[in-house]
Amino acid sequence: xxxLFTAAVLALSVAASAAALPACSGADDTIYVNTxxxxxxxxxxxxxxxTEILGVDVDIMNLVGKKLGKKVEFTSTDFDVIxxxxxxxxxxxCGAAGITIxxxxxxxxxxxxxxxxxxxxxxxxxxxxxxxxxxxxxxNAPYAxxxxxxxxxxxxxxxxxxxxxxxxxxxxxxxxxxxxxxxxNTAGVGYDNAQLAVDAxxxxxxxxxxxxxxxxxxxxxxxxxxxxxxxxYDAQTATEEQYAICVNKNNTELLNAxxxxxxxxxxxxxxxxxxxxxxxx
Numbered sequence: 001x002x003x004l005f006t007a008a009v010l011a012l013s014v015a016a017s018a019a020a021l022p023a024c025s026g027a028d029d030t031i032y033v034n035t036x037x038x039x040x041x042x043x044x045x046x047x048x049x050x051t052e053i054l055g056v057d058v059d060i061m062n063l064v065g066k067k068l069g070k071k072v073e074f075t076s077t078d079f080d081v082i083x084x085x086x087x088x089x090x091x092x093x094c095g096a097a098g099i100t101i102x103x104x105x106x107x108x109x110x111x112x113x114x115x116x117x118x119x120x121x122x123x124x125x126x127x128x129x130x131x132x133x134x135x136x137x138x139x140n141a142p143y144a145x146x147x148x149x150x151x152x153x154x155x156x157x158x159x160x161x162x163x164x165x166x167x168x169x170x171x172x173x174x175x176x177x178x179x180x181x182x183x184x185n186t187a188g189v190g191y192d193n194a195q196l197a198v199d200a201x202x203x204x205x206x207x208x209x210x211x212x213x214x215x216x217x218x219x220x221x222x223x224x225x226x227x228x229x230x231x232x233y234d235a236q237t238a239t240e241e242q243y244a245i246c247v248n249k250n251n252t253e254l255l256n257a258x259x260x261x262x263x264x265x266x267x268x269x270x271x272x273x274x275x276x277x278x279x280x281x
Contacts (some may be wrong), residue, residue, distance in 0.1 A: 030071045031254065033061050034085045034092040037076035038157075038193030040218040041277030042098040042243075045076075056273045057096035057245070060115070063261045064254070078192060080159035082246070083108055089248040094258070098212065100161050100241040110249045112258045114242035115270050120165055120231045121216035122149065123198055123209040129229060136235045143232040150183035152207035155197030158190035161241050162210040165231075179233075195219065198226065212241075218278060 035057065037043045043055035053074045065072035075092070077085065082095040087108040098118075101111050122129055122144055129148050135141040146169055154170075156162035166188040169178040180186045189206060191197040194215050200206040202225065211219075216228040231239050247255040265273070 029069075030073050031061065031065055031068070031094070032092045033072060033074045034082045034095045035074050035076055035097045036079040036082065036193065037074075038195055039079075039098050039212075039215055041214055041274055043074075043076075043096070044218075044277075054277065056116075056270070056277055057098065059273050059276075060245070060258075060261060060265070061094075061096055063265075064257050067257050067261060068253070079157065086246050086248050089250060093248055093251055093254055095246040098215075098243050099246055101244050105246065108249075109246040110251075110255050111244040111246055112255060113262050114244045115262050115265075116243040116274075118212045118214065118241050118243060120162060120210055120239035120241075121213050121228045122231050123201070123211065123216050123219060123226050123228045124207070125201055125226050128152070128207055129227075131229055132232075133235055135230065135232060135238065137238060139230075139238070141230040141232075141238070143235070143238075144229040146179045146231055146233060149186070149208060149210075150180050151185045153205070154186070154188050155191055155200055155206040155209040156188060157194045157197065157211060158192065160212075161239075162194075162212065163188075163190060165239055166210050198223075201226070214274065214278070221278065 035043045035053065037045050037053045041055055042057045043053060045051055046054045053076060058074060061072050061074070079097060082097055082099065083105050085092045086095045095109070099105070101114060119141070129144050131142050132145045132148070133143060135143050149169070154166050156166050168176070169180040170186055170188055172178040172181045191200070194209065194211040197206065197209040197211070198219055201209060210231065213230070220226045220228045245258050247258065
């Protein structure tokens with residue numbers, strides 16, 4: 001299954017185009033960062049005004065700005081245009097939005113070293129989903145099997161790995177019969193962000209939402225009406241992916257600075273930022 005999922009991830013297409021705007025590409029004293037601020041704790045709106053973009057990726061890029069002696073400016077857009085926006089180099093130097101590394105994306109942008117490994121989770125309310133066990137892969141994660149999602153209406157954020165996983169399991173691909181394929185009434189529904197999808201559970205429009213681990217934990221932590229579990233194929237097989245920051249291919253200086261900051265932070269530093277933005281420190 002891991003090999004089949006890898007093939008599905010590599011096939012991810014980011015088709016939206018960026019508008020033609022004056023080039024920046026790090027030419028002035030500002031690093032322009034494209035994000036999608038609905039993916040806490042990596043990026044979210046907060047602060048006194050509620051409109052400031054905060055998060056793990058923001059802290060990382062502010063350290064990069066300090067290293068290069070530049071200001072950092074974040075703009076939130078739809079997630080599905082970020083890769084093409086950065087590729088064009090006309091408005092943004094890089095994208096920081098909990099972006100999963102894929103081969104097709106790497107044809108358009110350069111990726112930093114990976115800095116976080118995530119697992120897909122299912123968000124639900126009541127007894128819609130029940131725990132199947134605790135994983136034996138060293139993570140000791142309480143999990144639900146994908147098979148429990150059969151017959152359910154499943155929400156996800158468009159053009160993310162949640163989108164890929166849900167549609168792979170419903171439709172199958174390249175000889176893989178998805179675990180949800182053929183199950184009566186199973187359907188996937190895409191939303192602009194995970195919070196909108198979760199709101200649809202409360203509105204009785206969805207049964208569950210599939211989203212990355214930390215955004216799932218953040219949403220559940222802040223709303224006692226919901227619960228979440230890791231999604232596994234069996235006790236040993238999670239749904240893993242790696243996050244990185246994407247950079248315009250012509251901006252080697254910025255890519256090198258990002259990698260230096262990630263190396264300096266290390267796993268402990270990244271985990272500390274995650275804890276901070278989850279409110280756990």
